[in-house]
Amino acid sequence: METFEEAITPGKAEDGFLTAPFKGKNAFWRYLVGSVIPFLASNIIGAIPLVVIMFAASKGGILTTKGGMPDFAAMGVDLNLGFFLSVFPFILAFLTFVYFFKPIHERPFRTVINGGKSIRWGRIFVSAGVWTLISAGYLYFSIKADPTNFTLVNTSHSLLILALLAVLLIPFQAGFEEVLFRGYLMQGFAVLARNRWVPLVVTSLLFGMMHGLNPEVKEYGFMIMMPQYIFMGLIFAIPSLMDDGIEIAIGAHVANNVFLSALLTHKDSALQTPAMYEQINIYPWKEFA
Numbered sequence: 611m612e613t614f615e616e617a618i619t620p621g622k623a624e625d626g627f628l629t630a631p632f633k634g635k636n637a638f639w640r641y642l643v644g645s646v647i648p649f650l651a652s653n654i655i656g657a658i659p660l661v662v663i664m665f666a667a668s669k670g671g672i673l674t675t676k677g678g679m680p681d682f683a684a685m686g687v688d689l690n691l692g693f694f695l696s697v698f699p700f701i702l703a704f705l706t707f708v709y710f711f712k713p714i715h716e717r718p719f720r721t722v723i724n725g726g727k728s729i730r731w732g733r734i735f736v737s738a739g740v741w742t743l744i745s746a747g748y749l750y751f752s753i754k755a756d757p758t759n760f761t762l763v764n765t766s767h768s769l770l771i772l773a774l775l776a777v778l779l780i781p782f783q784a785g786f787e788e789v790l791f792r793g794y795l796m797q798g799f800a801v802l803a804r805n806r807w808v809p810l811v812v813t814s815l816l817f818g819m820m821h822g823l824n825p826e827v828k829e830y831g832f833m834i835m836m837p838q839y840i841f842m843g844l845i846f847a848i849p850s851l852m853d854d855g856i857e858i859a860i861g862a863h864v865a866n867n868v869f870l871s872a873l874l875t876h877k878d879s880a881l882q883t884p885a886m887y888e889q890i891n892i893y894p895w896k897e898f899a
Contacts, residue, residue: 627854628800628809630725634717641798644714645790648703656699663687663695679825682882689884690771693779693871696881700783707789722793724855733853737861745869749887759891764884769872772883776871784863791817792846792856806851814843821880829878830894838894 660680667685682692711719723729753760764772791813799809818840821827827835846859867881875885876892 627725627850627856628797628806630717630721631715631797631801633721634715636715636798636801638798638802640714641795644707644711644794647710648707648786648790651706652699652703656702659698660695663691679880679882689882690768690775693772693775693881693883697779697783700786701779704782704786704789707786707794711794722789722797722856724857727855730855730857733855733857734861734864737858738865739861741862741865742869745866746873749874753887759889761888761890762886763888764886768884769886772885773872776868776883780867780871781860781864784867785860787817787820788846788856788860788863791820791843792850792859796847796850810844810847810851814840814847817843817846824880825878826880826894830892834894 664680664685664687667687680687680692682689708719711722718726720726720729795816796809796813799812800806803809818836821839822832822836824835846863849858850856870879871881871883871885873886874889875881875883875887876889878892
């Protein structure tokens with residue numbers, strides 16, 4: 611098997627996942643710009659609808675928050691609307707990233723997915739299906755083992771609306787995170803380090819740090835939650851390297867977030883939704899690992 615350095619030698623086929631960036635422009639400043647622009651678009655423009663609704667619903671001009679996140683229920687904002695407002699910035703971030711990628715790096719966007727081959731949709735759907743089955747099985751046996759820890763809170767038509775919103779919106783949210791970390795930044799650090807280990811470790815650390823402001827971190831502690839977010843980053847990163855593309859990671863991440871949005875929530879969840887079940891007591895090392 612050829613080494614990473616041999617794979618990027620001129621004259622070699624350079625259509626692999628980690629070698630694709632050597633075809634285009636890959637200076638460090640380009641990755642910096644390509645990472646910052648989507649966040650500026652999402653946090654400045656994408657947050658406008660959320661800010662408008664929050665101030666309109668606030669009582670006496672005082673915003674109600676929970677764990678650093680807007681408390682939609684306390685402000686009287688429909689939770690499905692709140693869910694849409696929370697995910698909308700990610701939609702804008704994803705579209706902004708796609709729009710600016712080719713002008714910045716002078717290579718097609720699909721090279722971030724798997725080096726430039728056709729997107730392997732089968733891997734996405736199979737991965738999503740397997741993750742959903744595992745999650746559903748875990749929820750089923752958890753309820754059987756401790757039924758008093760779960761409350762059936764929503765069987766109304768709003769659950770159908772939520773499920774539809776989750777299926778339509780979460781692919782942008784989870785997809786953006788996968789494209790950014792497991793695709794874009796993993797390729798960028800591969801260019802910088804010329805090996806596979808640095809991209810694997812650094813992007814997993816960055817993925818964990820990005821979730822540092824989640825309400826779960828405030829509730830259960832940085833030192834408890836951060837290793838678990840980093841571990842999830844590794845779970846998504848390893849198959850991306852082994853499969854020479856991020857389709858498996860995209861499918862699993864989307865399925866995980868759709869499941870947690872529509873079927874199971876808890877009071878400190880980053881995404882406040884009228885899910886089917888609410889879990890009363892959370893055991894961080896068991897629940898999030």
